Amino acid sequence: MTSWIGRTAAEIAAAVREKRATPREVVAEHLARIERLDGRIGAFRKVLAESALAAADEVAARSDLAELPLAGVPVAVKDNLAVRGESTRIGSAATPDTPADDDHVTVARLRAAGAVVVGLTNVPELCIFGTTEGVLGTSRNPWDTSRTAGGSSGGSAAAVAAGLVPVALGNDGMGSLRIPAANCGLVTLKPGHGLVPAGIGNGDWFGMSENGPLATTVEDLRLVLSVLAQEEFVRREEPATRRIAVSLRSPLAGVAVTKPYTTAVREAAGVLAGAGHQVRTANPPYPLSLGVTALQHWTAGTAVDAEGLDLARLARRTRVHAAVGRRFVRGVRTGDQRERLRRRLIPFFTEHDVLLTPALARRSPRSVPWHERGWLPNVLANTNYSPMTPPWNLTGWPAMSVPFGTLPSGAPCAVQLVGRPGTEADLLELAGQLEELHPWQRTAPLDQRTRPGSVSPAPCT
Numbered sequence: 001m002t003s004w005i006g007r008t009a010a011e012i013a014a015a016v017r018e019k020r021a022t023p024r025e026v027v028a029e030h031l032a033r034i035e036r037l038d039g040r041i042g043a044f045r046k047v048l049a050e051s052a053l054a055a056a057d058e059v060a061a062r063s064d065l066a067e068l069p070l071a072g073v074p075v076a077v078k079d080n081l082a083v084r085g086e087s088t089r090i091g092s093a094a095t096p097d098t099p100a101d102d103d104h105v106t107v108a109r110l111r112a113a114g115a116v117v118v119g120l121t122n123v124p125e126l127c128i129f130g131t132t133e134g135v136l137g138t139s140r141n142p143w144d145t146s147r148t149a150g151g152s153s154g155g156s157a158a159a160v161a162a163g164l165v166p167v168a169l170g171n172d173g174m175g176s177l178r179i180p181a182a183n184c185g186l187v188t189l190k191p192g193h194g195l196v197p198a199g200i201g202n203g204d205w206f207g208m209s210e211n212g213p214l215a216t217t218v219e220d221l222r223l224v225l226s227v228l229a230q231e232e233f234v235r236r237e238e239p240a241t242r243r244i245a246v247s248l249r250s251p252l253a254g255v256a257v258t259k260p261y262t263t264a265v266r267e268a269a270g271v272l273a274g275a276g277h278q279v280r281t282a283n284p285p286y287p288l289s290l291g292v293t294a295l296q297h298w299t300a301g302t303a304v305d306a307e308g309l310d311l312a313r314l315a316r317r318t319r320v321h322a323a324v325g326r327r328f329v330r331g332v333r334t335g336d337q338r339e340r341l342r343r344r345l346i347p348f349f350t351e352h353d354v355l356l357t358p359a360l361a362r363r364s365p366r367s368v369p370w371h372e373r374g375w376l377p378n379v380l381a382n383t384n385y386s387p388m389t390p391p392w393n394l395t396g397w398p399a400m401s402v403p404f405g406t407l408p409s410g411a412p413c414a415v416q417l418v419g420r421p422g423t424e425a426d427l428l429e430l431a432g433q434l435e436e437l438h439p440w441q442r443t444a445p446l447d448q449r450t451r452p453g454s455v456s457p458a459p460c461t
Helices: 009-017 023-041 049-060 105-112 154-161 178-184 218-229 259-274 290-305 316-326 329-333 336-351 375-385 391-395 424-437
Strands: 044-047 074-078 116-121 144-148 167-172 187-190 210-215 243-246 278-281 354-358 399-406 412-419
Touching: 009 023, 009 218, 023 044, 023 049, 023 074, 023 116, 023 154, 044 154, 049 116, 074 154, 105 116, 105 167, 105 218, 116 154, 154 167, 154 178, 154 210, 167 187, 167 218, 178 187, 178 399, 178 412, 187 218, 187 424, 210 218, 218 424, 243 259, 243 336, 259 278, 259 354, 259 399, 259 412, 259 424, 290 316, 290 329, 290 336, 290 391, 316 375, 329 336, 336 391, 354 424, 399 424, 412 424
Parallel strands: 074 116, 074 167, 243 278, 243 354
Antiparallel strands: 044 116, 167 210, 187 210, 187 399, 354 412, 399 412
């Protein structure tokens, strides 16, 4: 019997379309793995076993099965996006346990493409922080369960990295796709503003939040992004030569980047230079005020999302975050700070096509009850390990996390690629070249069985 665990979404969909596998057998095998392993990982708030099997049978009966790009592919959905018939809890005891009448548009597009939703994944309360833990669940890094999977799409990332699903849906308001992807050895892309429908919380954090996929291969990332955006992202036969700026500098003053991440960037730059790209060191003109601007937008987004909730049922760190943000909401709504940042960075991205940076500054924090700790320790922990992601939410420009090498612990390391508006296809091409020339192990070694397509990780030297 062929096992579908560890197969890519593209492989599964092709097998289902060609009747070499049924959606039910694929989904059932993944549900069995979830039942066996998720107690160690904590990826899911709720597993939808019964409805997933029923949905798999519906996919098998579709007259257009042979044309479905995600035929029979099990997917996980971040628990801040509506799934029909299920409550959307956003990691909080303060949110209503009321079933949604309809799917979020991104979930609906996945289903229309033949995907099967198998569960809702854990998030930190109101999706604020870069660690995933709270009263509804804790998500750990499958590569090192003593460490957090990251956040806020931590459960989605953990599910994919553990081989519980081949792909998952998340979103990114200050790095919430890229942070857990970097921790868990996945490839992801935060789309530029407007490419994929948002509709996240109360106003998408002033337009900074974007929905996107988490995957183990660039091919799967292209596939799911094409479905979400309803725009085809195909691999080009002849990749263009790009002008790539390499920067090791943290955008946030006073935050240092550790050696494993700087080494990964230098080696990735060498790989891209060897592939024929024009690569040189150049730092974007980040303003000294960027840290303050990021904090204002980060907290103000939470203040808006917390409106109407019972504050007494929120964790203390959440209450403080929202209280700090309330004083900034009016100023943030104007968008003036974000527009000034864009104007400041446009000349840099006129001279360079792509920016290559570390994805993170250091490895993820330990998996502890961060939701029971104070606001300031949480903010400092998040800022010190993830200073590289916020600028690109503020600008609304596309940015990727791509696995590259390993940390001394053996967990994955990662780099970030950033481009101008509308350059998602260019970033995918570069990520594909990195994958081809410096491949990564696709899923964490949670058991001894070899997974199809897995390779040994290439270390950062």
